[in-house]
Amino acid sequence: MTFKLLRMGTVPERLIEAATRLFADKGFDRVAVQEIVDLAGVTKGAMYHYFGSKDDLLHEIYGSLLRMQTERLDRFASGPAPVADRLHAAALDVVVTSVENFDQAKVYFRSADQLAESQRLAMRAERRRYHERFRSLVEEGQAAGVFRTDVPADLTVHYFFGAVHHLGAWYHASGTLSAKQIGRHYADLLLSSLRA
Amino acid sequence: MTFKLLRMGTVPERLIEAATRLFADKGFDRVAVQEIVDLAGVTKGAMYHYFGSKDDLLHEIYGSLLRMQTERLDRFASGPAPVADRLHAAALDVVVTSVENFDQAKVYFRSADQLAESQRLAMRAERRRYHERFRSLVEEGQAAGVFRTDVPADLTVHYFFGAVHHLGAWYHASGTLSAKQIGRHYADLLLSSLRA
Amino acid sequence: MTFKLLRMGTVPERLIEAATRLFADKGFDRVAVQEIVDLAGVTKGAMYHYFGSKDDLLHEIYGSLLRMQTERLDRFASGPAPVADRLHAAALDVVVTSVENFDQAKVYFRSADQLAESQRLAMRAERRRYHERFRSLVEEGQAAGVFRTDVPADLTVHYFFGAVHHLGAWYHASGTLSAKQIGRHYADLLLSSLRA
Amino acid sequence: MTFKLLRMGTVPERLIEAATRLFADKGFDRVAVQEIVDLAGVTKGAMYHYFGSKDDLLHEIYGSLLRMQTERLDRFASGPAPVADRLHAAALDVVVTSVENFDQAKVYFRSADQLAESQRLAMRAERRRYHERFRSLVEEGQAAGVFRTDVPADLTVHYFFGAVHHLGAWYHASGTLSAKQIGRHYADLLLSSLRA
DNA sequence: GATGAATGAGATTTCATTCAT
DNA sequence: CATGAATGAAATCTCATTCAT
Numbered sequence: 093m094t095f096k097l098l099r100m101g102t103v104p105e106r107l108i109e110a111a112t113r114l115f116a117d118k119g120f121d122r123v124a125v126q127e128i129v130d131l132a133g134v135t136k137g138a139m140y141h142y143f144g145s146k147d148d149l150l151h152e153i154y155g156s157l158l159r160m161q162t163e164r165l166d167r168f169a170s171g172p173a174p175v176a177d178r179l180h181a182a183a184l185d186v187v188v189t190s191v192e193n194f195d196q197a198k199v200y201f202r203s204a205d206q207l208a209e210s211q212r213l214a215m216r217a218e219r220r221r222y223h224e225r226f227r228s229l230v231e232e233g234q235a236a237g238v239f240r241t242d243v244p245a246d247l248t249v250h251y252f253f254g255a256v257h258h259l260g261a262w263y264h265a266s267g268t269l270s271a272k273q274i275g276r277h278y279a280d281l282l283l284s285s286l287r288a
Numbered sequence: 289m290t291f292k293l294l295r296m297g298t299v300p301e302r303l304i305e306a307a308t309r310l311f312a313d314k315g316f317d318r319v320a321v322q323e324i325v326d327l328a329g330v331t332k333g334a335m336y337h338y339f340g341s342k343d344d345l346l347h348e349i350y351g352s353l354l355r356m357q358t359e360r361l362d363r364f365a366s367g368p369a370p371v372a373d374r375l376h377a378a379a380l381d382v383v384v385t386s387v388e389n390f391d392q393a394k395v396y397f398r399s400a401d402q403l404a405e406s407q408r409l410a411m412r413a414e415r416r417r418y419h420e421r422f423r424s425l426v427e428e429g430q431a432a433g434v435f436r437t438d439v440p441a442d443l444t445v446h447y448f449f450g451a452v453h454h455l456g457a458w459y460h461a462s463g464t465l466s467a468k469q470i471g472r473h474y475a476d477l478l479l480s481s482l483r484a
Numbered sequence: 485m486t487f488k489l490l491r492m493g494t495v496p497e498r499l500i501e502a503a504t505r506l507f508a509d510k511g512f513d514r515v516a517v518q519e520i521v522d523l524a525g526v527t528k529g530a531m532y533h534y535f536g537s538k539d540d541l542l543h544e545i546y547g548s549l550l551r552m553q554t555e556r557l558d559r560f561a562s563g564p565a566p567v568a569d570r571l572h573a574a575a576l577d578v579v580v581t582s583v584e585n586f587d588q589a590k591v592y593f594r595s596a597d598q599l600a601e602s603q604r605l606a607m608r609a610e611r612r613r614y615h616e617r618f619r620s621l622v623e624e625g626q627a628a629g630v631f632r633t634d635v636p637a638d639l640t641v642h643y644f645f646g647a648v649h650h651l652g653a654w655y656h657a658s659g660t661l662s663a664k665q666i667g668r669h670y671a672d673l674l675l676s677s678l679r680a
Numbered sequence: 681m682t683f684k685l686l687r688m689g690t691v692p693e694r695l696i697e698a699a700t701r702l703f704a705d706k707g708f709d710r711v712a713v714q715e716i717v718d719l720a721g722v723t724k725g726a727m728y729h730y731f732g733s734k735d736d737l738l739h740e741i742y743g744s745l746l747r748m749q750t751e752r753l754d755r756f757a758s759g760p761a762p763v764a765d766r767l768h769a770a771a772l773d774v775v776v777t778s779v780e781n782f783d784q785a786k787v788y789f790r791s792a793d794q795l796a797e798s799q800r801l802a803m804r805a806e807r808r809r810y811h812e813r814f815r816s817l818v819e820e821g822q823a824a825g826v827f828r829t830d831v832p833a834d835l836t837v838h839y840f841f842g843a844v845h846h847l848g849a850w851y852h853a854s855g856t857l858s859a860k861q862i863g864r865h866y867a868d869l870l871l872s873s874l875r876a
Numbered sequence: 877g878a879t880g881a882a883t884g885a886g887a888t889t890t891c892a893t894t895c896a897t
Numbered sequence: 898c899a900t901g902a903a904t905g906a907a908a909t910c911t912c913a914t915t916c917a918t
Contacts (some may be wrong), residue, residue, distance in 0.1 A: 103881080119401055121317035125909060137883050147427040148310075204457075205315055236906065240480075243473045247465070251477055254454025261400075262446050263369075269443070279437045281447055285481035299898095321892060332893085333900045342892065495877095511793055517913060528914085529879050538913065543777035583845035594790075596849075597707055632872075635865045637858070642850050643843040643869055650842025653792075661835070669831045673839055676828075691902080713888060725904050730891065 104142040105234065106132040111149040116195035120150055120206040123141045147208040154207065154215060157193060157200045161186060162222050169225060179286075180279045183252065184271070187275035192257055198260040223249060232285065239286040252282050291327055300338045302328040307345040312391035316346055316402040346395070350403065350411060350467040353389060353396045357382060358418050365421060371429045375482075376475045378425065379448065383471035386455055394456040419445055426482065435482040448478050490524050496534040498524040503541040506679045508587035511544055512598040522578040542591070546599065546607060549585060549592045553578060554614050561617060570662035571678075572671045574621065575644065582651055590652040615641055622678065631678040644674050692730045699737040704783035708738055708794040735796040738787070742795065742803060745781060745788045747857065749774060750757040750810050757813060763821040767874075768818065768867045775863035780849055784849040811837055818874065827874040840870050 097135060101109070110131035114123040125146050129139050143149050168182035190197040207215055227249045233239035263274070291309055296302070306327035309317040325335050343460050364378035386393040394441055403411055423445045429435035451474060459470070489507055490498045502523035506515040517538050521531050535541050560574035582589040599607055619641045625631035645668060655666070689697070698719035702711040715735050717727050756770035781838040795803055815837045821827035843858050843866060851862070 118893095119317070121315070122402075124907080126907090135883055136910080137885095137912085138881075140343055140912095141881060146909070202373065202401075205398075243477060244465075245462035247470070247473050248477065250454060250458050251451040251474065253459075256450070257457075258446060258450025261450075261453075269440075274443070277443050278447065280446065281439060282482040285477040287480065320890080331900055333895090334898080336893070337898065486909080513707070516853075517824075527879055530877080532914070533877065546701040548733050581906090589828075594793075635869060639862070640869065642846060643866065646843035646846025646849075648842070649846055649849075650838060651737070653842075654838050656750070661832075669835050670839065673831060673836065673873040676875065677869040679872065712886080714886090723904055724889080725891085725906095726902075727905095729893095729902060764883070 103132070103134055103138055107134070107139055107142065108149065108152060112195045112199055115141050115150065115153065115203065118200040120146075120203045145208075147211065150203055150206060151208070151211045151215070153196055153199050154203065155218075157196045158215065158218055158222065161189060162225075164189065164216070165222060165225055169229050174238075175229060175236055176238055176283060179229045179233060180283050182226065183282050184272075184275040186256055187259070187278045188271045190256060191263060191271035191274065194260075194263070194265070196235075201257040201260040223253070226253075233286065238288055242286050248282075248286065251285075252278075255281075260281075275287035299328070299334055301331055303330065303335055303338060304345065304348060308349050308391045308395060311346065311349065311399065312394040316395070316399050326376045326437070341404075346399055346402060347404070347407045347411075349392055349395050350399060351390070351414075353392045354411065354414055354418065355387075358384060358421075360385065361418060361421055365425050370434075371425060371432055372434055372479060376479055378422065379475035379478050380468075382391060382452055383455070383474045384467045386452060387459060387467035387470065389448040390456075390459070390461070392409075397453040397456040398482065422449075429482065434484055436484050444478075444482065447481075448474075487523055493527055495524070497532055498510045499526065499531055499534060500541065500544060504545050504587045504591055506600065507542065507595065508529055508590040509544065512591070520671070537600075541605065542595055542598060543600070543603045543607075546595065547590050547627050548612075549588045550607065550610055551613065552585075553581060554610070554617075556581065557614060557617055561621055566630075567621060567628055568630055568675060570623045571625060572675055573669035575674050576664075576667040578648055579651070579670045582648060583655060583663035583666065586652075586655070593649040593652040615645070618645075618647045625678065630680055638673075640678065643677075645672075647673075691720070691722055691726055695722070695727055695730065695876045696737065696740060700741050700787055703791065704736065704786035708734075708787075708791045722805075733796075735799065736789055738794060739796070739799045739803070740785055741787050742791065743806075745784045746803065746806055746810065748781075749777060750806065750813075752777065752831065753810060757817055761827075763817060763824055764817075764826055764871060765784055767817045767821060768871050770814065771867035771870050774844055774865040775847070775866045776859045778844060779851060779859035779862065782848075782853070785824070789845040789848040812840070821874065826876055828876050836870075836874065839873075840866075843869075 100106070102154060107128060110128045111123070114127055114131065123154065125139065128146075128149070129136050132139075139149075143152070164185055165182055168185055169178055170183075171178055173181075204212075204219075209229060227245050230245040230248055234241045234245060259274075269277075291306075297305070303324065306317070307323045310316075310323055310327065321332060321335065324342075324345070325332050339348070357482055360381055361378055364381055365374055367374055367377075369377075392424075400408075400411065400415075423441045426435060426441040430437045432440060455470075485669045487502075490502055492498070495500070499520065503515070503520045504522065507520055508644075517528060517531065518539070520530050520538075535544070556577055557574055561570055563570055563573075565573075596604075596607070596611075619637050622631060622637040622640055626637060632656075651666075667675055688694070695716065696715045699711070702715055702719065713724055713727065716737070718736075720727075727737075730769065731740070746822055752773055753770055756773055757766055759766055759802050760767075792800075792807075793801075804840075817834045818827060818833040822829045822833060857865075
């Protein structure tokens, strides 16, 4: 697959966009800095003016999606609705936002291990917080007696996010299902599997 | 993480084992051929005597797990038991074998995109057959009226295998759950989510 | 070692001071223009406003010490005192001024070869004049019969300035000897070695 | 200055020789790996097959001269002759061997600061041992009453080795003095300056 | 006067693969 | 069967300098 030269936005924006597309398409390790700057229509020097390293680009892309999803989860988890509804909404939302930012999500799903040592720890902590927030919703449902308790909440959350991460492996925009439809199915499957 | 020099088995076996460990640990692109042969206790010449390329090693590891799981799925799917039981057994089995061959599974889960062009197509076809066999079990249950039909079987299968692939991201041998326990939980969640 | 942002003096003065410290610390080739302007608290544009190039900075530092020492040598060499006394005073003085302007001296001692082609010739000629003036003092003593003649004056001068240049390799302000004490010892050693 | 393609010796030998000439001529930081391998008549890959880095080449050159001179100093210092004779012989020898291995010596004299962090400490320790061995000769002479005691032995040794290091700045093979003549003059100047 | 974004050339290093022995 | 020296292409990154504002 080839992409058209990017012409809009500031240089760092174009670089991030170019990197996102290419990392999503071929994986971090298979993308040369030269390809990124070519797609962004600048020179390598310009890239290193704005980003300290190729790793930094990944970190930026990775972190920005993680921040967005953390923030949205917070909103969805903290409403007044019954816990099952809140969990359903949160599950649906994470699928929809992943599909709507699909390149970014693909980078996110596949490249945690490619982060530089220093960034890896910080990102891992952030991801764990996200995981735990989601898990606490499940536990809340268990405590309320609406979710089964024979399967550990932790495991259920891993199970669900596995499904979400796997979107990157099979979803294509050309498919018949919309982001929302997929999200609803995913959320339905999660809720069904949890029903007490 | 560092590994001990491998001393047992034939040269090609040692090479496969070394490559499996290293690919699982760092990802295909981050492993140098030199590291593999060092761990296997041989030289590069020896490796190129037995394998045509680094890609071949990946192909071998990838293909052998895929073959094994395809074969086992065939056995589990074709029994005389009720379809729900057969699906449960198949789901449990794929989790158990993935955990029991964890390094190989990690390589498998993460490296589909790293396969060389020529091998990629063949492997993709094989994987699709596997996916379709599993899906046909779900469809059989839908036809029999024991599984819900409002969620497409295809999507359910992606959902479940997403969960399985994600094992590589969180499972550690040191955890409290055994392979079988995890497999049972996973299979239970799958069956619950499918119940009509 | 890190240095504090320079805040005093005019912009070109701060640039010279920053460059002097950094060149002394790491050597000309290991210092980036960016570091110099960071330490001086200005931007690159400012530097290129005042200096034509990084080489120019070195040239400035190099030349200013050389000019100072040439001038002082002239004063010390041309007095009415006996030649041995004048040589002793000159030798002492070059050590003292080198220690008192230690960063500048370190740059001077180490960086003759880093000067740009065009500047190198001019500086070499200037240095040779300095060397010859010093040598002529030695020759004057030889002619007067107070210095030995079996060792060529030229060689003695190289010998002594080798010792002086080497100060940059071992002297630290934290040592027990003062600039003057070191200078006296050096001058004593020179005079002793020359005694007829 | 340009050099002729090296054709003799093993590849690592040619690389060391090429690096020695070029480092001596232009200084470590001004020599590109490409120049070294061109002069040695091999490719960059070959160089990195034998040496881990450009730093390693410097370390090798630096260390081999240091080892040689340490060993020779040991021999000269430990004889039965009077201490003044032993010091004279040692001083003469270090000059002669420096001149006879002039390229290596020039690299050694100028490049201590360019050594990589890890190697710098080891080399510094080794150099200090050398310095101390030389100093102990001076102290022995002071204790024996044949050398002056008003100038610290330490300082005298720095003084002398400054002169030796400076050879790299002025000596040329085309000069009128032979290595031995220079050595004798240097040793004479040292001994004269030390006479009680 | 001063900024700092951008360039472009070149630096070191890596690595899968080949091949003479 | 097996070695390991050598290649050559490509990777990431650095940096002095320029120039529109």
